[in-house]
Amino acid sequence: MQFNFAMQKDVKYGSNERLFIAWRKIVNGYSGYEYAPPLSASAKALLATEGGADKFAQYYGDYFVKGCVNGASMKIVIRTSSSSSSSSDSLDLSL
DSSP: OOOOOEEEEEEEEEEEEEEEEEEEEEEEEEEEOOOOOOOOOOHHHHHHSTTTHHHHHHHHHHHOEEEEEEEEEEEEEEEEEEEEEEEEEEEEEEE
16 A cells, blocks of 8 residues: 655745825916115114114014025825735545
């Protein structure tokens, strides 16, 4: 009498990951002064006094907005990942 026995196991695994990055800047235009506006008479008088630069900065600040660039910018990051696995068992018997 002869008896045959065979067993087999098969396992598979796979994984994928992808990264997509997109960046876009859109400029629609500029609105503002072409040249800095002139100082008012009161601002000029304040600058002419003792310690005028410090007083001017305290009253008016130390910068002005000359204009504004209209538009937008965006960054898109998309990450995908997937995995798969399979397993199979087989058994072979014969007499």
